[in-house]
Amino acid sequence: MDGVELKLNDKGHGAFVVSDNGKQIGEMEIEVSPTNLTVFHTGVIPEAEGKGVAKKLLSEMVSYSRSHKLKVIPLCPYVHAQFKRHPDEYADLWNE
Template sequence: MESTEVIFTGRAYGEIQLFSDEIKAGKMNIAVTDGRLTVFHTEVSPAFEGRGFAKLLLDRLVSHAKEKGLKIIPLCPYVSVQFRRHPAEYEDVWLKDWHP
């Protein structure tokens, strides 16, 4: 059984962690500041690849952003590609006009 958890390791930085049968199978590195949730990296352990776990992490990222009223800055290549492929699905949480 898969489960996800949002864990903050500091004031702004954290991870969305994915567990499969209590084994950490993947994570997303995130930060939250000023109403923005920046996602830097998505990683799924090789033993768990091909099971749709990156999408489970993405779903949890989006639901967390919606729950907290945050807009997502998709610096992670995986998240950026998914947002661009399915813009209507992520329109309400995607901060499109963000510039560093």
Template sequence: METTDVILNEKNRGEVELFSDGKKVGFMEISVYNQRLTVYHTEVDSQYEGRGFAKLLLGKLVSYARENDLKIVALCPYVHAQFRRHPEDYQDVWYNKEA
């Protein structure tokens, strides 16, 4: 069973964490400032690659942004690629300077 959680410290820096059967197997490095959620990096343990775990992290990131009325600054190559491939799915949360 997989679970995700958003953990932020007192400076609003932290992670979206992914657990599989109680073991942390992936994360996204994030920060929140001025109604923007910046995502820097996504990582999933190599033994769990190919199972759609990065997509689970992305789903939690996006739902957290929507729940907290935040715009996502996609500095992470994975997140940026997903936003560019599926702009209709993320246009409400994507802070896109190009648009």
């Protein structure tokens, strides 16, 4: 699995993308505003499920949000579930 790459357009719409040998295997669709990072969807291709791809995307998104002092709006069911499951870990980020 390669590293996670952030692809954003000039309006702040885009995704964190993870690839494996040049093939995209997962992405986390986001929108960045001056104060928030909204997560809409996390998707992993079937052959890569269960290999920690979504967790790697979540970790990268959390690092980015903290380093840019953004609050996270977790509209994505996966991210929302992780924030609820580990409230202490994400309390500083969660824009409920």
